[in-house]
Amino acid sequence: MIFHSDNETGVSPEILEAINAVGAGSAMPYGEDERSRELDRAYSDLFETEVRVYPVVTGTAANALALSTLVPPYGGIYCFDEAHIQVDEAGAPELYSGGAKLLPLPGEQGKLTASALESIFGSQRNDVHFVRPSALSLTQATELGTVYRPGEVAALSELARRHGLGVHMDGTRFANSVAFLDCSPADLTWRSGVDVLCFGATKNGAMAAEAVVFFDPSRADGFDYRRKRGGHLLSKGRFLAAQLLAYLEEDRWLRYARHSNAMARRIADIITQLRGVELTYLVEANLVFVEMETAIRRRLEERGYRLNFWPREEDRCLVRLVAPFNCQDADLEKLRSDLEACTGNDGY
Amino acid sequence: MIFHSDNETGVSPEILEAINAVGAGSAMPYGEDERSRELDRAYSDLFETEVRVYPVVTGTAANALALSTLVPPYGGIYCFDEAHIQVDEAGAPELYSGGAKLLPLPGEQGKLTASALESIFGSQRNDVHFVRPSALSLTQATELGTVYRPGEVAALSELARRHGLGVHMDGTRFANSVAFLDCSPADLTWRSGVDVLCFGATKNGAMAAEAVVFFDPSRADGFDYRRKRGGHLLSKGRFLAAQLLAYLEEDRWLRYARHSNAMARRIADIITQLRGVELTYLVEANLVFVEMETAIRRRLEERGYRLNFWPREEDRCLVRLVAPFNCQDADLEKLRSDLEACTGNDGY
Amino acid sequence: MIFHSDNETGVSPEILEAINAVGAGSAMPYGEDERSRELDRAYSDLFETEVRVYPVVTGTAANALALSTLVPPYGGIYCFDEAHIQVDEAGAPELYSGGAKLLPLPGEQGKLTASALESIFGSQRNDVHFVRPSALSLTQATELGTVYRPGEVAALSELARRHGLGVHMDGTRFANSVAFLDCSPADLTWRSGVDVLCFGATKNGAMAAEAVVFFDPSRADGFDYRRKRGGHLLSKGRFLAAQLLAYLEEDRWLRYARHSNAMARRIADIITQLRGVELTYLVEANLVFVEMETAIRRRLEERGYRLNFWPREEDRCLVRLVAPFNCQDADLEKLRSDLEACTGNDGY
């Protein structure tokens, strides 16, 4: 099951320990406890600017709540046409924004391009019969496992800003992006024009914790009301804060992501060496997309693999393999030998 | 701080252990794991009928999502005028229902009465210029610490049903009600006409776990979509399920509630013995409301008590004391002596 | 039927003529026609300041759309507890605001008072568990037929503004207020702190036309989108504009209102002279509220009157009589003799 989704992994020992450390004692409720109060400072340090941080339990809540601060109910949100907010959140952005419209665009390797966006803005309607484009949403790392460079983010944000749009970053795998680029979190976000970041932790070792990070505190006005009325203000907030603080301490967020990226890289190397399976996208984060015959996929499933896949023509399919933060060498070795067996590469 | 709110307590050792037990391993995400799959059975056993159970992390989410299945956007929800859904959820029922209207009613000792409801129905408008009354919401135990008897619930539900309304029970302190009445959970809910119950655990020893329980599975149609688009479907759902299962095992939910009820009873006895402080409502669950001079409240605060209170006339106020599930004898003794000192009852 | 509601009257001959005048010809659609383009200027002249005007077909649409520009989804709207927006719009403000909460307050003679509002602000919560109070809504003339003086509006607005609230005026009978006070429309609105006025015409001689008037054009940003997505941007907008322009021309709006006010005053005089019927509120606009025995009301109904009424204790009721813009002397004479007959005042 290990390569199916980074949602299936457990909690990292360090984060679990942090949860246990606040387990029994009493504390002020609703984010007024000591640990919750540390969040703004800890994340301001990380991002080298004064930020406001709001923890929630899911990426869907983080994205939808964050977008609702950028977009009026009559607004539109540009995003990649396979973006999580468009195809995997059951209309959460629509709920929280009061009915805004997602405006999906094609991408290259999962990334929106400045030239495509520019041409969209060129032909964009601005009459009241259409919605008013109000936000640009970028996923970092993308749903296809690729990573926007700081310059790409800056170019897209600059275009967005020029047309009056706010910029949202779905950073469910933000750690993997920073690990890949080896850049500063600031360069990849507010210095490149991002207004609000959903900083993911759940897929990278936390139990259930995502941080909505506002780089301009004035943008956060009213966000606490929005979170509360979504049912996302936890009474025992210290359990969320404990996860998000432990995640930052000792650079765990980066260390976990570096590990899963490296493991994904090794999976990609395995794929490259095998006939019958083929990489489809650049492997920059912890996702590996592999095209193969349906028969191969079936053989893998018979060996116990649970796989996310999308049908392709001629009885082929696209399979997504995910390297989790706690992926072990043994897991990789088993994957290699299973792949060899299922592709018929083991006979020589 | 101990008597301020049952939201300030930590997690019970047994529930924390259950969380740790699922901590490191992998599991299917989004509620398809083994423990999540046990929930329906466990709660069906408890309620002696086939139920559908959906875990969420807050009572606000539970209430608002549950109500959204009973009420159209143009509907109205009758509730007590100090109900949590009316005054403490920042408009969550409005968000999730798409703009339904809460119709607050006065109560007696925090409880709606059949005669009051009957008279409301008698004069209720049913023209399209007003909203269409569609649900009745009862809080059990009430916000004032009192408990509806099964007969009271049945009478109110019967009235509601006759007028086409569904019945919702906000059971954030449901355990305390069952502990007080020593009745079966079934008698207090579906056998008395309740359609959907929000079964609280967070205030009674869990970390963050509430169960939305549908007594008629067909009522639950679409609820999984509603939960997901609210951002309340946790990817690592086993951590929620583990809490809710451990909470039921060995009747912990009842044992914790019996303890906090008993401690509240003892607080009430202390109050009764002191001049200058007075009980205002019946003490049936774990809440004790005490009227006192503002000066007394101030003295308590100087001794470190954090208190929820409401101003009354003539420099008096109403103070709420809450007995948590892990309240100790020593806490009570300290409270007694502090109260004696602050009320001037210690001089003799 | 004539005294039942000012919604039952037809269209004034002058306004019907204006409709016919634009009846057959072609014109640019969606408010880009010549007449629609005149609206801003005509209403700016009337209000002695630069305004933005948006026509819609109902008062409910006008109010709900106007409020949606003042209040976030997590906001609260203070209003009189019998305000039209609270009890007669089926949740329209909730729909258009995305779920904001109405916060009804008691009034005196249908009017909110500065002292009551001040005390509310004094005890108002500003935590995220409650909604954030964001607007004050005043009805002018009130639902009970009384009229706020400019000083009263100014005092309430000043209080609202000091607490961060915007001010909305439901002016479905605004003309009757100005007619009663004989003051300038500017004094009664923006000079007294009103941000947005719903200027009614339908009840005062139009077919279906209300104007949403923004006194600060920057407040109107996005309103055209809101109107369109509510389905309230008429393709043949000239028919709305024609009504609203004809209504202003030759001071028709004021002349109609002066007439209906005068007729209401004469109804009040009739009531005063009769035993068994009693005025309950000051008669300042075109509404007359009369308390009487239920038996009297029944006798009136037998004579063909259709009456709005509210039950009172001891078999009595409160009846609302409305003087329409086209009320005739003969109508009044008939009412007088019917009232005399039904109250037994005709025998002497």
Add this chain to the structure above:
Amino acid sequence: MIFHSDNETGVSPEILEAINAVGAGSAMPYGEDERSRELDRAYSDLFETEVRVYPVVTGTAANALALSTLVPPYGGIYCFDEAHIQVDEAGAPELYSGGAKLLPLPGEQGKLTASALESIFGSQRNDVHFVRPSALSLTQATELGTVYRPGEVAALSELARRHGLGVHMDGTRFANSVAFLDCSPADLTWRSGVDVLCFGATKNGAMAAEAVVFFDPSRADGFDYRRKRGGHLLSKGRFLAAQLLAYLEEDRWLRYARHSNAMARRIADIITQLRGVELTYLVEANLVFVEMETAIRRRLEERGYRLNFWPREEDRCLVRLVAPFNCQDADLEKLRSDLEACTGNDGY
């Protein structure tokens, strides 16, 4: 201006007369007047089955309100990717449905095809991470001026029904479809599986009147509340009813549509005879789409034509010409000679 849009025409003399006929008198408000009460019968006769009819003032309101009865907030609506509800209603369906998602599909000549829909259903997700497909919306006549045959509607509806979807028909130009097909309105709607029809009149001679027609009265439950809270229940409802009744009387709706269809046919014939301009879609209703060089379009604009157009490659564009219900021979002759001049076809 005449060929720009059927929204620019005035009101037909017969409908204007009907408005005048109810102009001055009194009548019960809010759809309780005599004429409003006739609507159900008149439309039931037309459709040969018992229907419920609700008048509103715009097509956007009609569509969005109708769809809100078929789709839950977490639902999806399949439609043509250039459907009016998708690109020209500023998010009205999202507002009224509480945030449902439009799922645009490609079409052929503006029509969805059963085979395309079948393949969509084949690969359609039915997990809670996506929205739940709940309705199919067909525009009749389509936005491109083509007309679904009864068999096509039946095949699409049958597919929709089999997958649990309701069927909505945007009939802003329904009259033109019936005129073209010369079939019964029943065959084209409920006998072919349509649940709710928005029967347009505004574009075909009315002032502002569209009828939402439910073929199964039980589907209409709550619709009156929805209409009221959208601000679409007119107080002087007789003015809407008068238009919709006069529209049906003496088959005016059909006669107007037959005329505009015929005029469009003649425009198409003109186009066919000219070099340099080319028909792009079948001309079945009153819309004619013409591809031409941008320079030709500019020349037409210089002659006073206001044109809807979409850029095409190589300095060409697609121009939409609309034949209104009151198009005159002289208009056509002028168009012919202007087109000849602008295309250089006049020299021979």
